[in-house]
Amino acid sequence: MPSSVAKPRSTNRRSPRRDGDGAPDSSHGLDLYERMALIRVFEEEVERQYKRARIGGYCHLASGQEGATVGAVHPLLEDDLLFSSYRTHGLALARGVDPDAVMAELFGREGGSAHGRGGSMHLLDFSKGFLGGWGIVTGQLPLATGAALALTYRGKPNAVMCELGDAATNMGAWHESLNLAGIWDLPIVFLVLNNQYGMGTSVEKASAEPELYKRASAFRMHGERVDGQDVEAVLGAADRLLRRAREERKPAVLEVITYRYRGHSVADAGTAYRTAVEIETWKERDPIALYRQRLLDERRVGEAQIEAIDARVEKRVEQAVAFAEASPEPPTDSLAQHLHGDPASAEQFARMGPGSPFGERELVLEGLGR
Amino acid sequence: MSVAAPSATTTMTYREAVRLAMREELLRDEDVFLMGEEIGVFEGSYKVTAGLFREFGPVRVRETPISEEGFVGAAIGAAMMGLRPVVEIMTLNFILVAMDQVVNHAAKIRYMFGGEVGCPLVIRTPNGGGSQLTAQHSQSFEVFFAHTPGLKVVAPSTPADARGLLKAAIRDDDPILVVENLQSYKIKGEVPEDPDHVVEIGRAAVTREGSDITLVAHSFAATRALRVAERLRADHGVSAEVVDLRSLRPLDTETVVRSVAKTNRALCVDEGWSTYGISAEITSRIQRACFDDLDAPVERVGLAEVPMPYAKNLERAALVNDEKIEAAALSVLGLGPDIFSS
Known part of the structure; x- marks a missing residue:
């Protein structure tokens, strides 16, 4: 196989952070807390940087969803795969993608996870089994289904988790993907992060069946719903369904009820379609604050440990910003780089030149050879 | 290879x-x-x-x-x-x-x-x-x-x-x-018979050599173009060259341009609609690369710009066929009625 085609790794080590029984001990508790805190602080910094115009394009934040994100992603094994929608920063960080590479990608720098070609919606780290943030609603579902098919084709004992938003369950690709996963017995968990709104349209307005997990039953597939503000509850459900997918080749839908404090994107105040009271009510069940309190109440950790984590994630995010600032812009003459991967591409395009429109010869045809 | x-x-x-x-x-x-x-x-x-x-x-x-x-x-x-x-x-x-x-x-x-x-x-x-x-x-x-x-x-x-x-x-x-x-x-x-024989992507083929006009086509239109080239020879003594594109992206403009530089006339044939189509792209590249070589405007034949009708006579009227290609070629050659002005 040519080196330009990424290959999955052959090992299947369990994450060292997991004890495998689904019940986090104190170190797990701190780990879950730290991951949630990192995402929160990271995204708050992203919004600041966006307002300073150092980050452009669409930028979808997920503050409030950290319990859902971290709880669902944490039980993935090293060789499991994760796909996500465009609200992708938290999922990437939860999967262990380097915060430096995420921030640099948002800054549009060569050091970014997609070398400045993808931006906020298109983070990816194949080495971490994070197969991308995808920008078209439901577009990632058929891809994730195919990745699960590839796992079975190669006889791998792993599973795919595919994140999507609530609104995606009204799209055709949702139905087609669940149907294929069902008839082909694919090891995949469709993770519906139900944050109550697809842009500004509520689930109740958009979905004839607003209890989204029930839609799995149309495909004789297991579906269940869990409280996304309780990270351990999400983790327990995700772990169970992922095991079932790996061991029994049974797909499932996991609907996680959660909320985004911010608007659909940073350009949306998020107040036209919901009340301040509603937002405040959800903030009373903030997943990070709830978990912090629980860890302290159950005497699983001490206040000092939590404060040390808070300080650590602040520093980590500062470091990510510094890395992004220092990372160079992609060279302008690399514009056509990565368009094709086959080594023969430059030769294949070599005869296209005569009569080329402006820029094609210099930027594309010659660029392919780089 | x-x-x-x-x-x-x-x-x-x-x-x-x-x-x-x-x-x-x-x-x-x-x-x-x-x-x-x-x-x-x-x-x-x-x-x-x-x-x-x-x-x-x-x-x-x-x-x-x-x-x-x-x-x-x-x-x-x-x-x-x-x-x-x-x-x-x-x-x-x-x-x-x-x-x-x-x-x-x-x-x-x-x-x-x-x-x-x-x-x-x-x-x-x-x-x-x-x-x-x-x-x-x-x-x-x-x-x-x-x-x-x-x-x-x-x-x-x-x-x-x-x-x-x-x-x-x-x-x-x-x-x-x-x-x-x-x-x-x-x-x-x-x-x-060789199981390792492949055809390189991005290379057009000159499937018939000629000196009076270049017919540029792909897919079944390239088969038609060869037939029409024979008719042009038999009925009109015209020597038509046929370039079968084979590859549309990447496009082998070089082979097309080399042919047109020799024949000085070109007709693009495409089973699809011409407007904004493959033939539009080919024509644009030819006019840029062969501006000084052309003895006539580069012309196009494509599917009639309607959705395909059912009735046999209407379908025949809509499709690209050998007669339409021949008439278009003769027009480009100045040997038949001018069907492109107007």
């Missing part, structure tokens, strides 16, 4: 040549597998995959439900994982419901993720009309894909090219649309 016994050939149909390419590649590489509607027990709507399900089984020849967006996307996902799926779309018409997966996903994956992941996918599908299949089943809009950076598009017209280009596409690391043609499936021709 093979160097062994290039002369040893077997006669077979285009359909058999496509099937042979798939069989050879399935045998060569375990990462290659087929997907599509009715390609297994049913042996393919046009019998292209006949026998392969029996030989390779349901994992290598995966039957899918009618679910193009789902299974094209699944093939893309499998390709991201390093497999080499070869997807059959029953006819090109049905790919529109998977357009988002092809254009928004397959074409963009490698670039959008900065080269970190690829998509060695092949989609093969027949275009074309002429069997009273009407508006939704008679189209040739391969230009939609040739328009899209990140995709490669090939459209062979002969059995040898059908096999050689499909094999090249399967071995290529990028997403490729292989356009076949319903009218071409029964064409017979010589096909090299």
Whole structure:
């Protein structure tokens, strides 16, 4: 196989952070807390940087969803795969993608996870089994289904988790993907992060069946719903369904009820379609604050440990910003780089030149050879 | 590229040549597998995959439900994982419901993720009309894909090219649309016996040499162009050169331009609509590269700019046929009525 085609790794080590029984001990508790805190602080910094115009394009934040994100992603094994929608920063960080590479990608720098070609919606780290943030609603579902098919084709004992938003369950690709996963017995968990709104349209307005997990039953597939503000509850459900997918080749839908404090994107105040009271009510069940309190109440950790984590994630995010600032812009003459991967591409395009429109010869045809 | 016994050939149909390419590649590489509607027990709507399900089984020849967006996307996902799926779309018409997966996903994956992941996918599908299949089943809009950076598009017209280009596409690391043609499936021709013979992507073929006019075409229109070239010789003493593009993206402009520089006249023939079409692209490049060589404006023949009608006489009026191509060529040559001014 040519080196330009990424290959999955052959090992299947369990994450060292997991004890495998689904019940986090104190170190797990701190780990879950730290991951949630990192995402929160990271995204708050992203919004600041966006307002300073150092980050452009669409930028979808997920503050409030950290319990859902971290709880669902944490039980993935090293060789499991994760796909996500465009609200992708938290999922990437939860999967262990380097915060430096995420921030640099948002800054549009060569050091970014997609070398400045993808931006906020298109983070990816194949080495971490994070197969991308995808920008078209439901577009990632058929891809994730195919990745699960590839796992079975190669006889791998792993599973795919595919994140999507609530609104995606009204799209055709949702139905087609669940149907294929069902008839082909694919090891995949469709993770519906139900944050109550697809842009500004509520689930109740958009979905004839607003209890989204029930839609799995149309495909004789297991579906269940869990409280996304309780990270351990999400983790327990995700772990169970992922095991079932790996061991029994049974797909499932996991609907996680959660909320985004911010608007659909940073350009949306998020107040036209919901009340301040509603937002405040959800903030009373903030997943990070709830978990912090629980860890302290159950005497699983001490206040000092939590404060040390808070300080650590602040520093980590500062470091990510510094890395992004220092990372160079992609060279302008690399514009056509990565368009094709086959080594023969430059030769294949070599005869296209005569009569080329402006820029094609210099930027594309010659660029392919780089 | 093979160097062994290039002369040893077997006669077979285009359909058999496509099937042979798939069989050879399935045998060569375990990462290659087929997907599509009715390609297994049913042996393919046009019998292209006949026998392969029996030989390779349901994992290598995966039957899918009618679910193009789902299974094209699944093939893309499998390709991201390093497999080499070869997807059959029953006819090109049905790919529109998977357009988002092809254009928004397959074409963009490698670039959008900065080269970190690829998509060695092949989609093969027949275009074309002429069997009273009407508006939704008679189209040739391969230009939609040739328009899209990140995709490669090939459209062979002969059995040898059908096999050689499909094999090249399967071995290529990028997403490729292989356009076949319903009218071409029964064409017979010589096909090299060497299982490693491939036809290089991005190379047009001069399938007939001539000195008076260049006919530029692809897919079944290239077959028609050859027939018309013979008629032009027999009826009018015209020496027409035919360039079979074979590959639409990348496009071998060099071969087209070399031909037009020699003949000084060009007619582009395309079974699809001309407006904004493949022939528009070819014409633009010719006028730029051959401005001083041209003795007449570059002209185009394409499908009438209507959805395909059902009634036989109307369908005949809409389709590109040999008579229309001949009349257009004579007009470009100044040997017949001027059908392009007005």
